[in-house]
Amino acid sequence: MSKKKKEEKVWWIEKLSNKVNKASEVLLMVIVGIMIVTTLIGVFNRFVFRFSVSWTNEVATYLLIWMSTVGACIATKRGLHISITFILKKLRKKLRLWIVIISQAMTMIFLIYATIYGFKLCISQMKQYSPVAGIPIGLVYLAVPVGSLIMIMHLISSLKPILQFIKDCE
Numbered sequence: 001m002s003k004k005k006k007e008e009k010v011w012w013i014e015k016l017s018n019k020v021n022k023a024s025e026v027l028l029m030v031i032v033g034i035m036i037v038t039t040l041i042g043v044f045n046r047f048v049f050r051f052s053v054s055w056t057n058e059v060a061t062y063l064l065i066w067m068s069t070v071g072a073c074i075a076t077k078r079g080l081h082i083s084i085t086f087i088l089k090k091l092r093k094k095l096r097l098w099i100v101i102i103s104q105a106m107t108m109i110f111l112i113y114a115t116i117y118g119f120k121l122c123i124s125q126m127k128q129y130s131p132v133a134g135i136p137i138g139l140v141y142l143a144v145p146v147g148s149l150i151m152i153m154h155l156i157s158s159l160k161p162i163l164q165f166i167k168d169c170e
Helices: 003-008 012-048 054-078 093-125 137-141 143-157 159-169
Strands: none
Touching: 012 054, 012 143, 054 137, 054 143, 093 137, 093 143, 093 159, 137 143, 143 159
């Protein structure tokens, strides 16, 4: 099979999922770097100059929220979320497949719910600002719906092997 035909068989959502995942990995590295620098500034000032830079703790906390969400997106893409695989491995292939499908569907429902209500919460909190850094709280909360959307995309892109398995079983 030629290379071009192989590329045509890749879903557009898979391509988008792969690109978003690469961007997420870069973003995660940037967030971790900024978080390290921010924390070091706070610690250095506290112990060397004996005064506390008040915004460093707040910014580090908000970066931790975004870091966790971006990390969860990457874990979703890689299929690294917690699961009880030792039970699944003991089941028949078809039953295992249906359990995976139900699990994916339940996760998808939760993520859709988190996306919808997360955006509503963000919009309602855009006029509230963090006490020290002055960051709109809605931007901090935006991690949840944005992360949920990305995870939905990753889950959809992971459906192709499942659908192929069902097709092969028929």
